Amino acid sequence: MVKLASDREPVAVLTAPWHERDTQSLVERLGVPVFVPPPDTADDLVRKYGLTLEQAVGGSPDVAWLLAGTAARPHLYAVGDRLPIGIEAFLGREHNDLVLWIESTGAVIPGDTLVDFGRALEINEWLRRA
């Protein structure tokens, strides 16, 4: 990825804030801008997972380094947004677990909503159940 990035203008696009993986190191090495759905707020954590406000204080730590940093270039995006790099965001399992559509390549990136854990591509069973 680093080699490919040498003659391009790379960006990092996360389908969910908890999917940051090596994003921080890529930002540090390549200075890439990062597009990411908003991490869960304290209210989100209370509503979704039944935490108390005391437990949820400060909200999710996902991508906190990114949002707090001065060198990084975070771009929060949400359902319905069309990113300037030609990516459209569709609603997935959660307001911040999105499915991406890249028109130029006809590609869908289904985040944690559609997964293949060895059986086939299918709706993720990790869903918070209704």
Added chain:
Amino acid sequence: MAAEGVTGEQVVERLRPLLELPVELVLPVHGAPTDRAALERGTVLTADVQPVAWPRLLSLIQGVVGREGQELGEVLGEDEVVEDGYSIGPGEVGERGLKLGELLVADGGVALDCHR
């Protein structure tokens, strides 16, 4: 108390607009790259099956004397599933926080593999 999540049907509904697009490639975060056909298959729930509500599942389990490894489809009939897309294996935690494995051990060691 946590808020309710979404059902498989709701997710399918959310993904339906994607099927209107000229999708050629699907790049899963979990899984290998695949194609439109996989997307179509993955966004279709088995519409001809009726979800089994949790109380009914419990009553079925408690009333079943099955054999180890028996599939739920054999017990319930192929036209019934336990919630769309919901999978429970021995020892896993069911949606009500019950450990199905423990429950089954208490019911005589029946192991069920519930799946679509």
